Amino acid sequence: MINLQAIKVIYKYEMLRAWYTLLQTIASPVISTSLYFVVFGAAIGSRIEEIDGVAYGVFIVPGLVMLSLLTQSISNASFGIFFPKFNGTIYEVMSAPISFVEIVVGYVGAAASKSLILGTIILITANLFVDLNIAHPFVMVLFLVLTCISFALFGFIIGLWATNFEKLQLIPMLVITPLVFLGGSFYSVSMLPPAWQTVTLFNPVLYLISGFRWSFFEVADVSVGVSLAMICLFLVACLVLVWWMFKTGYRLKQ
Amino acid sequence: MQNSIVNINALSKVYQSGHQALSTVDLEIKEGEILALLGPNGAGKTTLISIICGIVSASSGSVSVAGHDIVTDYRVTRDLIGLVPQELTLGAFDTVWNTVNFSRGLFGKKSNPAYLEQLLKDLSLWDKKNSELRELSGGMKRRVLIAKALSHEPRILFLDEPTAGVDVELRKDMWKMVRRLNDSGVTIILTTHYIEEAEEIADRVGIINDGKLLLVDDKQCLMQKLGKKTLLIELKQSIDRIPDALGAYNLEPSEDGTQLTYTYDPDVERTGITALLQSLNEVGLSLKDLKTSQTSLEEIFVRLVNAR
Numbered sequence: 001m002i003n004l005q006a007i008k009v010i011y012k013y014e015m016l017r018a019w020y021t022l023l024q025t026i027a028s029p030v031i032s033t034s035l036y037f038v039v040f041g042a043a044i045g046s047r048i049e050e051i052d053g054v055a056y057g058v059f060i061v062p063g064l065v066m067l068s069l070l071t072q073s074i075s076n077a078s079f080g081i082f083f084p085k086f087n088g089t090i091y092e093v094m095s096a097p098i099s100f101v102e103i104v105v106g107y108v109g110a111a112a113s114k115s116l117i118l119g120t121i122i123l124i125t126a127n128l129f130v131d132l133n134i135a136h137p138f139v140m141v142l143f144l145v146l147t148c149i150s151f152a153l154f155g156f157i158i159g160l161w162a163t164n165f166e167k168l169q170l171i172p173m174l175v176i177t178p179l180v181f182l183g184g185s186f187y188s189v190s191m192l193p194p195a196w197q198t199v200t201l202f203n204p205v206l207y208l209i210s211g212f213r214w215s216f217f218e219v220a221d222v223s224v225g226v227s228l229a230m231i232c233l234f235l236v237a238c239l240v241l242v243w244w245m246f247k248t249g250y251r252l253k254q
Numbered sequence: 255m256q257n258s259i260v261n262i263n264a265l266s267k268v269y270q271s272g273h274q275a276l277s278t279v280d281l282e283i284k285e286g287e288i289l290a291l292l293g294p295n296g297a298g299k300t301t302l303i304s305i306i307c308g309i310v311s312a313s314s315g316s317v318s319v320a321g322h323d324i325v326t327d328y329r330v331t332r333d334l335i336g337l338v339p340q341e342l343t344l345g346a347f348d349t350v351w352n353t354v355n356f357s358r359g360l361f362g363k364k365s366n367p368a369y370l371e372q373l374l375k376d377l378s379l380w381d382k383k384n385s386e387l388r389e390l391s392g393g394m395k396r397r398v399l400i401a402k403a404l405s406h407e408p409r410i411l412f413l414d415e416p417t418a419g420v421d422v423e424l425r426k427d428m429w430k431m432v433r434r435l436n437d438s439g440v441t442i443i444l445t446t447h448y449i450e451e452a453e454e455i456a457d458r459v460g461i462i463n464d465g466k467l468l469l470v471d472d473k474q475c476l477m478q479k480l481g482k483k484t485l486l487i488e489l490k491q492s493i494d495r496i497p498d499a500l501g502a503y504n505l506e507p508s509e510d511g512t513q514l515t516y517t518y519d520p521d522v523e524r525t526g527i528t529a530l531l532q533s534l535n536e537v538g539l540s541l542k543d544l545k546t547s548q549t550s551l552e553e554i555f556v557r558l559v560n561a562r
Contacts, residue, residue: 009359
């Protein structure tokens with residue numbers, strides 16, 4: 001027996017929350033992405049030569065989309081669960097006839113959906129600045145969906161773990177942003193000195209961006225199969241961690 | 255004899271901090287009753303409720319609701335239970351209408367606008383249905399919490415300190431509502447540290463302190479104890495032991511032997527006071543003073559609480 005009603009209301013509630021904070025959820029990522037296009041694509045990019053036969057302004061689009069997806073998936077999902085924990089309304093979810101799977105599907109599903117919508121909007125925005133041709137649309141969608149789900153899960157974990165607002169911002173700021181920037185959002189790994197190329201291979205975000213970029217231009221830093229495997233591995237790791245958190249009642253149930 | 259609806263067996267809770275919030279509590283809650291759990295702050299009332307509702311896990315012991323275990327059969331048991339928490343924990347930007355619908359859905363019930371409309375009307379919230387929760391007064395928020403707890407039509411309602419920070423008017427309304435719900439068959443468990451509240455509303459009263467359930471009794475039985483009066487007799491001289499001639503009166507001597515306490519029921523025709531005074535005279539004890547007083551539930555409570 002699955003409590004579908006519960007999943008539905010949590011999902012709807014979280015989606016509505018985005019509607020109330022529309023400016024914050026949609027407008028701000030769109031504006032910041034547009035700024036990246038103006039600065040890196042148009043201003044600086046015009047002086048940079050093509051990378052693997054792709055104009056620089058176009059080359060950075062997949063990286064920019066990933067940058068927004070990652071940060072937004074995390075912040076959406078972490079806030080979604082942290083807030084009820086913070087103001088105490090979580091008691092209701094805890095006392096409802098609802099399993100942890102249903103809680104996760106509701107909260108993470110909503111956060112992932114919001115990121116997916118956002119990613120689409122950013123792609124449309126990007127299309128206004130540059131001409132985009134997507135070589136493998138299905139693979140692209142697959143990467144989008146997998147990324148949204150796994151990072152929403154990761155954000156959910158952060159939201160469960162965080163005991164205050166500072167901690168909530170800590171991981172996204174200190175870990176995710178550097179990883180995204182150093183994961184080849186704005187450059188090809190081959191442009192780095194050999195030693196740094198090896199170091200970069202330890203950055204999981206590299207695999208995401210590389211695979212996602214491949215679906216557009218068929219150019220990649222690592223093979224697309226490895227990219228897919230990595231994102232699936234991350235997804236499974238997050239699932240296991242969430243499962244453990246609920247099983248032990250971590251930070252939720254004493 | 256009513257059926258029991260909640261069975262609590264040897265329930266204990268030790269928090270990670272090492273604080274023992276409950277120690278081997280046994281309690282049977284009868285279907286259709288109003289049970290008041292009375293105890294000072296920090297006695298373990300909220301922990302007990304939280305375990306039954308699934309918010310806190312027990313360290314040992316078990317609870318069953320309508321014959322179903324609260325851990326293995328949580329979907330069944332939680333469906334039967336509504337909880338009104340002590341704190342005014344509500345979101346800020348939702349409307350009253352949205353939040354009660356959310357609660358109903360969370361408990362897996364199909365939406366039923368007609369039921370929720372009646373519920374909000376009963377709680378004088380209908381004209382506030384489109385207000386945001388942050389705009390509401392404390393009393394209104396309390397009503398919203400009750401509405402949320404009742405949104406899925408539970409058979410058991412837990413009210414944790416329902417009258418904390420509530421004005422007289424709302425308190426009256428709340429008791430009216432509690433009685434109405436109870437009349438419709440809902441079992442009600444409320445916690446309070448006000449004795450008058452327990453007296454006013456409950457069928458049975460449980461006294462809890464320091465994690466232990468000290469006593470559960472029908473309010474009538476407690477009221478009988480409450481109805482007793484005591485006669486304090488101060489003697490001019492102290493006595494070592496109570497003379498045999500006074501044995502029938504069950505007198506309690508004070509430690510220094512200068513006072514005797516006689517307990518009697520003022521409602522019966524023969525209180526025994528005249529006979530006692532005569533007997534005292536016969537055994538040659540002279541009296542300094544006499545004082546009568548009524549035992550209150552408060553005294554019973556304080557005595558029980560201090561005894562441990």
